[in-house]
Ligand SMILES: Nc1ncnc2c1ncn2[C@@H]1O[C@H](COP(=O)(O)OP(=O)(O)OP(=O)(O)O)[C@@H](O)[C@H]1O
C-alpha cells in the first residue's frame with residue numbers, strides 16, 4: 048500500500064483534453080504527494096472535474112502522461128483505476144437507484160468469482176459499519192432512490208472508504224452537506240491522510256480548503272495557474288488567481304419592503320418525514336430554512352410544490368387556501384422550486400442548453416404554440432451572459448456542461464419564470480465564488496421587487512447573509528425561528544442538532 | 559460591475575468562437591442518419607436484383623400494405639419519444655374496423671359507421687391512457703394487456719367470419735391514384751409532414767422530448783406530463799382507427815385478425831428510424847425514411863423471389879445493424 052521512496056504518488060505531465068475540438072485542459076502538470084490532502088480550486092468550468100475524471104479513467108487525456116508511484120500507467124477505464132487503487136467520488140452521485148444502499152456500496156469492487164454466492168447479511172453488516180463510521184443514519188437496506196442528495200453523497204463517500212484506495216478524489220463532496228457532516232468527513236479524511244493515503248479535494252468553499260488541505264492547485268480556463276502550500280496564500284490571493292480579479296463583497300442591503308403574507312403553511316404533516324410545520328413567508332421577504340442533512344427541509348419544499356404532497360395540513364397563497372396536488376398546481380399559483388437534485392429533477396441531460404433554460408416558460412418562447420427560435424436564442428443568450436454560464440454553444444447538450452454551469456442554467460430557468468413565490472433548495476450547490484455573489488444580488492433584487500423567497504441552504508454564511516428570518520428544522524419539526532438580528536451560526540446549530548447530541552459536537556464521528 | 563461586464567464579454571467571445579463540433583459530426587450523430595444510409599444501400603442492391611426497381615410506380619403500388627402500419631408508426635414515434643410505448647394499435651385497428659363493419663351491417667350509412675369507428679378508436683386510446691396516466695401503470699404492461707383484450711373483443715364482436723359487401727365507393731383506396739401515387743401514400747406523406755412539424759416546431763413537440771428525456775425534470779418544470787401523455791394515447795387510438803378503415807377499404811372486408819402482428823412491424827419501423835426505445839431521442843423523418851427502407855427491402859425481396867420467412871430474418875438483422883451502428887456512433891461522439 049505504501050509507496051517506496053519519497054517521490055510523488057501521482058505525477059501528471061502535460062495533460063490536455065479536448066471535447067469535440069474544444070480544449071478544456073491545456074498542458075497541466077501536477078504532482079500529488081503521498082499522504083497529502085490536495086485541493087483543486089477554480090471557477091465553474093475551469094476543468095477540475097475533467098482532470099479528476101482523467102485520473103479516474105473516465106476520460107482519456109488527448110495528450111500527456113500519468114505515472115503512479117514512479118512508473119508510467121495507462122488508466123483506460125474506471126476499472127483500471129480501481130485496480131490501481133484510485134477512487135473517484137463523483138460530483139453528481141452516480142448510483143443504481145433500484146439497488147439498496149448496501150449493494151451500491153460494493154459496486155465496482157473487484158474480486159470474487161461471478162458465480163460466488165452473495166452473502167446478503169454480510170453485505171448489510173458491512174454497509175451498516177461504514178455508515179456508522181460516517182455517523183449518518185441511513186438504513187442500508189433501503190433503495191438508493193429517494194435518498195437526499197446529501198445522503199447519496201455520504202453513500203458515495205462510504206463506497207470510496209470501502210474500496211481501500213491509495214488515491215481518493217472527492218469532487219465537491221461537501222456541496223450539499225451541513226457543517227456537522229462536513230466535520231465528520233474531515234475527521235475521516237485526516238485519518239486517511241495519517242494512513243498515508245492521498246486525497247484530492249475539490250470544493251468552492253475556501254474555509255473548508257483551509258481546514259484540511261495541505262496544498263492547493265488553482266485552475267483557470269483549463270490551465271494550471273499555481274500549486275502552493277495552502278498557508279502561503281491568502282483568500283484574496285486564491286480568488287485573484289482563480290478569477291483574475293478581486294471579488295466584490297456581497298452586502299445585504301435590507302432595503303426590501305416586507306409586505307403581506309404570500310405563502311402560509313400550517314400544520315403540514317407527512318408521517319415519517321415532517322410534522323406540524325407552520326410558517327409564513329411575506330412578500331419581499333427572504334426566509335431561510337436551516338437544519339442538518341435529513342432534517343426534512345427538502346421534504347417540506349417538495350410538499351409545498353406538490354411533488355410529494357403532505358398528508359395533512361394546509362397551504363395558502365396570498366391568503367387564499369389552495370390545493371396543490373402536483374407541481375402544475377403550484378406553478379399555477381405562482382410558486383417556483385429549484386430542486387437540490389439537479390441531475391434527476393433539474394436537467395434534461397441530452398437536450399440543448401437553451402431548451403433547458405426555457406423549459407419553464409413555454410409562453411415566452413412559443414406565444415401561439417409555435418416555437419420562435421430567435422426569441423428562444425435571445426432569452427438563452429441573455430441568461431448565459433447574466434449568470435456567466437460557460438459553454439461552447441447554446442445548442443450543446445446540457446450534460447456536457449460542468450456541474451456548476453448546469454446549476455446556473457437551472458437557476459436561470461426559474462429566474463426567468465418570474466415567480467411570486469420562489470423556493471430555492473441548495474441553489475448555490477457547486478457554484479463558484481464569483482457567480483455566487485452575483486446570484487445573491489439577484490435574489491436580493493427579486494425580494495426587493497416584492498417576491499417571497501424561501502431559501503433552504505446548508506451553507507450557514509449564505510443563510511445568514513441573505514435571510515430576513517431563519518427557520519430551523521430538526522428531525523422533521525420546526526425548532527426555532529430566529530430573527531435576523533439574533534441570527535448566528537451558533538444559534539442555528541443549537542436548534543439544528545437533535546437534543547441528545549447537543550453536548551458533543553463530534554458525536555457523529557465518535558459513533 | 560463594469561470589470562465583470564468586460565470579463566463576461568471576453569469569456570463569451572472566447573468560448574463561443576471556440577469552434578463547436580463540426581457540422582458533419584452533428585449530422586452523423588443524428589438518429590436518422592444510419593437509416594438514410596441503409597435506405598440508399600437497399601435501393602442500390604434492390605435495383606441490381608431486379609429491373610422492376612427502376613419503376614417508381616411499382617414500388618409505390620406495393621407499398622400500400624406497409625403504409626397503413628407506417629401511418630400508425632408516426633404517432634407511435636411520438637409515444638416512444640415521450641418515454642412510453644403502445645403495443646395495442648394493431649389490435650385497435652382490428653377492433654375499430656370490426657365496429658365499422660358491424661355498424662354498417664346493421665344498416666347504418668358509411669359515414670356513420672366511419673364515425674363510430676373513429677370514436678371507438680379514441681375511446682380505446684383513452685382506456686390505455688387512463689391506466690398509464692391516472693393509475694400510473696407502465697405502458698408496456700397496460701398495452702400488452704389491451705392488445706390481447708382488444709383483439710379478443712374484435713373476435714367476440716365479429717365472430718370468425720369476415721364482414722364484407724361494403725359499398726363500392728368505399729372499397730379500393732389503394733387503387734385510387736393521384737398521378738402515379740396511391741391515396742394511402744399521399745395520406746402518409748401529409749401525415750409525416752404534419753407530425754414532423756408538430757414535433758419539430760411546436761412547444762408540445764419540445765415537451766414530448768423533455769418528458770422522454772427526464773420525466774422527473776419535466777414534472778418539476780411544470781410540464782403537463784399526464785395531459786400530454788393522455789393526448790398521445792388518444793392520438794394513437796384515433797390513428798389506429800383511421801388505419802383500420804384504410805385496411806378495410808383495401809381488403810373490401812374486415813375480420814377480427816385484421817392487421818395481426820402489425821404491432822411488431824410498427825415498432826420495427828420506429829426503431830429502424832433511429833428512435834431510442836427508452837425515450838428522449840428520435841424523429842419523424844427517421845420513421846419516414848425507415849418506412850421506405852422497409853418497403854424497398856420487402857418488395858425487393860419479393861421481386862427477387864426470396865421467401866417470406868427469409869424476409870423476416872433480414873428485417874431482424876437490419877434492425878440490429880441499425881441499432882448497433884447508431885449506438886456506436888453515439889458513444890464515439892461522447893468520449
Ligand atoms: N463531455 C463533455 N463534452 C463537452 N464538453 C465538456 C464535457 N465535459 C466537460 N466539458 C467542458 O469542459 C469544461 C470543464 O468542465 P469541468 O467539469 O472539468 O469543470 P469544473 O472545473 O469541474 O467546474 P465545476 O466547478 O462547475 O464543477 C467545461 O467548459 C465543460 O463544458
Ligand SMILES: [Mg+2]
Nearest residue numbers: 096138449450
Ligand atoms: Mg466539476
